[in-house]
Amino acid sequence: MNGKSETTEKYLKLYHDNIDKISDNSAPYLNSFREEAFGRFSELGIPTKKDEAYKYTNLSLFFDHDYASYFIPDAADFEKAEEFRCDISDMDTHGIVLLNGFYPTINEKLRQLPSGVWIGSLNAAAKKFPEIIEKHYGKYAHTDTDGLVHLNTAMASDGIFVYVPEGVILSKPVQVVNLVQAEVDSFSQHRNLIIVEKRAEFSIIICDHTLSPKKFLTNAVTEIFVGEDAHFDIIRVQNEHNAACKITHTFIHQERNSVASSNNMTLHGGLIRNSTYHYLGGEGAESHSFGLFLADKWQHVDNFVNVDHAFPHCTSNQLFKGVLDDMSTGTFNGRIYVRPDAQGTLAYQKNNNILLTDDAKMDTKPQLEIYADDVKCSHGATVGQLDGDALFYLQSRGINKREARLMLMFGFAHEVIQNIKIEPLRDRMDNLVMQRLRGELSRCASCMVKCG
């Protein structure tokens, strides 16, 4: 990018004005990355439609706006966070709440679960476990083209930290409730680090909610290390109002024979961009990337996936689906990258979308880049409507058209939902999607904001 846009200038200024405050409040090791990352951000700037990775997503709508940002958490806010209750009552999880990107201070900053798993604030962990942080922080979030990742590295000071020691199998998932609440329009960034050591098994659910009807912009980066033979699942449930813009970058680094899956369930949100990077960094690693979004009104949902096959005999699978209603727009940008020595690669990618109105628009870009010969790779993408034959089949058996359409759409969505391994969450998702398809759920469950 040559010549910095006005928008980028604004964020450059934000950094200069606040860097001292940010640094004072966070661990030295996190600070040591800031300057360089900021340098890279000033070169790259805020992505525009000229950047290939953001070709169909117009961020300026949200980034041009003026936001308030704060860099030291306010204790009073956290009481509000405490009031929030997840409405999936039968789901047994270890819960954590993150408010506007900060870990609540009224709890302990870090807590240890029975099996020796640590969960808590990244900032606190960076002070308490410097050797773990130094081994992993900033090691996986590699990107040469996305300025937003660098902006996050330069300015984020807190987020979630999870450490699962070798061989520990945590039967209950950890649930992070990611709240955004403020009386003014705000911009926040947080940074998560999840480490799953050898032979450990762990799953995490990240739920995004907005609690007040202001305009929000969130730019989050999550780095995940999955050790040898470890199993890891991450499920995101995104339920934000229409004036919220959520940008997530998730980097999953996998070692030998590990299995990892990522599942992005986007139910509601103004502008959502999920970038998921899978790095298969050892022989026999297996990765799954799933995504489902239901968009209506003026919403825009963009799923970006990059699967990097760096070692031989790895397997990857991508399945992304979207249902677009009203004037909503959607984007899928998936890439399978097979490096020269990654022989024996199996990689699949599938993207299906349904357009419900003439005003909805879907752009999809499934890509294969293959530099090894002993591979089996395929991808398929479709944009269309419900299958006329299937509809006829159901109608001919006495199911009315409206119900038949719903059944087909539900079946379409369920193909993604069924990959969630946590049963109460899976049922809940089925339920929410059904309600959403019936039009009974124009806003998110548990949301106090009426957006429209």
Added chain:
Amino acid sequence: MEKAQDKILSEVTSGEYKYGFYSDIEMERIPKGLSEDVVRIISSKKNEPDWLLEFRLKAYRHWLTMKMPKWPNLKIPPIDYNEIIFYAAPKQRKTLNSLDDIDPELKKTFDKLGIPLEEQKHLSGVAVDAVIDSVSVKTTFKETLAEMGIIFCSFSDAVKEYPDLVRRYMGSVVPYTDNFFASLNSAVFSDGSFCYIPKGVRCPMELSTYFRINSANTGQFERTLLIADEESYVSYLEGCTAPSRDENQLHAAIVEIIAEKSAEVKYSTVQNWYPGNKDGLGGVFNFVTKRGLCKGENSKISWTQIETGSAITWKYPSCILRGDNSTGEFYSVAVTNNHQQADTGTKMIHIGKNTKSTIVSKGISAGKGQNSYRGLVKVLRNATNARNYSQCDSLLLGDKCGAHTFPYLEVDNQTAIVEHEATTSKIGEDQIFYCNQRGISTEDAIGLIVNGYAREVINKLPMEFAVEAQKLLQISLEGSIG
């Protein structure tokens, strides 16, 4: 087994380029380099009318403001436009009334290439327009075609004889501002073919243009304009070869097709420019803009291409489906061997209602070749009931080559059905084993498998071309199976 395969692979991939000879024809060249004066010289050499000179100058001035695009998945060495000769023509082409007037060297060249310039010998009937370096040297069967009202001549002749048609259609599909190489071509194009099929006429024979780069250091910039008026039909062939040279040569052409109501155009290319030697030295840069406009209702444009030559191929034959019920097709086989690179594909723009498009692309990579499919399927808001089916397969023959797929699907209409699927895989060892086991050598087995793989596309070619294409595939891949 592995070793035997590797050996055969290397033999296959090391097949020599057959058309690498150079003919010593007396040529007229202008000095190297590009400037407004050069554009004027080209125009005056061809005695062009003012409006055409104006068009060239506008294009040149626009080109100066542009930069070479960087988005393709190609490694292109920098091109010095001041080292290229922009105009080279065989001399003494004043009065070409009979074949005897053609320079015997030139005739020999075409005989060597197997291009029938002599009408009487050629019974199957393919009308040929031969373009050498920058200039069309001979168009056969002109009279036979004229009886049916078909115009088939060199572009320069068309400018003189049918200025109205040329003026009306030139640049209407590929404007001079379209892209870097289209602007360059619009400024300096030297010749090409022009073809007009009148209303209701079904062209009785295949029309064919044969392109040959002969001189050193020259760029070839030709322009083809093909107009099929209402309810007409034409099948058009294009073939290309060039001598083997160590330096790269630039070929930047434009092909524009206009299909009026219910017209059908079938455009087939067998591209076999010099691909460079085994170490990637030399070869032609083939940067071509090809686009067809389905202007009227029920019109149809079908592109078929066999891309085996060129060091770098960078082209996207496209269809703009403007007329209701119009159809666009794209069938492609692209082979990259040794150090060849290809970034090719198509664009299908659905504008009219009930428009249909089909894309079948087969990439074959061997040696250190890099082969990319890049395509766009765009369905505009008003294109009700648009239908697209794309299939892009890649076959890998070797562990140093690459195959890439970059499809773009942009859908803005709920009634559209757009499907894309792609697979990439190695040639099946079980298939080779099956053949071996029945007494077919590995090399022949590979030939069989590749031909079977490409059959869907080759079947779309006119017969004479299909035979040639099959042979070409075999030669291009000689020794390349792993």
